[in-house]
Amino acid sequence: MTRILSGIKPTGNLTLGNYIGALKHFKDFQEQGEVFIFIADLHALTLPIDPEVLRQNTRDLAAFYLASGLDPEKTTIFVQSAVPQHAELNAILQNYLYMGELSRMTQFKEKSAHMKDSAIGLGLFAYPVLMASDIVLYDADIVPVGEDQVQHVEITRDLVNRMNKRYGEKTLVLPNYKINKVGARIMSLSDPTVKMSKSDPKGDIFLKDPVEVIRKKIMSAVTDSGSEIYYDKENKPGVSNLLTIYASLKEISIEEAVAHFQGYRYGDFKKEIAQTVIDELEPFQKRYQEILASGSYLEVLRKGAKKASQIAEKTLKRVQNAVGLLDTDE
Ligand code: AQP
DSSP states (O other): OOEEEEEEOOSSSOBHHHIIIIIHHHHHHTTTSEEEEEEOHHHHTTSOOOHHHHHHHHHHHHHHHHHTTOOTTTEEEEEGGGSTHHHHHHHHHTTSSOHHHHHTOHHHHHHHTTSOGGGOOHHHHTHHHHHHHHHHHTTOSEEEOOGGGHHHHHHHHHHHHHHHHHHOTTSSOOOEEEOOSSOSSOBOSSOTTSBOBTTBOTTOOBTTSOHHHHHHHHHTOOOOSSSOOOOBTTTBHHHHHHHHHHHHHHTOOHHHHHHHTTTOOHHHHHHHHHHHHHHHHHHHHHHHHHHHHHTTHHHHHHHHHHHHHHHHHHHHHHHHHHHTOOOTTO
């Protein structure tokens, strides 16, 4: 059965970008294979974060996962740090990715661009090693990601090929990435040339924003000169971003979205986009609040970590054995 794995870092308030690029699709994967969805809390430590904020973000993310329609009976939902094999495999795999290739990673370059060398942690630099460990531990065939994470799946593939060439074809399973057709990169509403991102909250819609705040943010989103509504990422990034949001939420193509808004003025266009976002997020927020208040997510995470750990242990043992670590239980 196809194994599908995805995760989100609990680094901040989740955005509409995280929802459209990741969360919204999670429940559909349940019909396509065996699904593993985790909270990447070790990855969240790669940039400074307050311990209480990290803990609360982790609770929030668990509740968001469940609110998105994931069924814990079908999907293994867990916290990365609760499955020690992630860190153990990381300790082995870090020897098979090299400084040159890690320093070429776009995410590393972007996140470290404004930091002094003395403040850049090794974890930020070695992020792709841990992400590769996350993926291969579950023999994942498919990793659904937004555009920005494709490079990390590609470097995982390089690593798998390298390991398999050296230690035998069956050491690790080669994963493929899967990008959404529409909505792989939702941009900031105040600067549609940069990605909507939880650690750079300017121009973001947060999943926890009250609906009237969401409406206000969309009504004041940057649009472009002219008054026509069509898709042109280069010359009309603001309008194109709003069209992408609409098309992703309505699950239609960009062409269909453009056709729908023919003859609209910018004001009415934004009004309808705002209502569409609210119609989607309002019931989602209600479910999230109920789950968070009930605390039911804790048992889901405990069970998920137990199941994940059993599967991960098998891969870890296989790799330990392949690279020559002595198993004293043999
Ligand atoms: N703007 C976006 N548009 C579409 N998809 C997005 N994703 C994130 N932002 C957008 C997708 O959400 C998933 C979770 O991502 P992550 O938390 O592991 O890291 P990220 O991609 O770096 O997300 P952020 O929000 O930008 O986090 P920070 O600011 O902490 O780095 C991924 O599938 C991602 O593609």
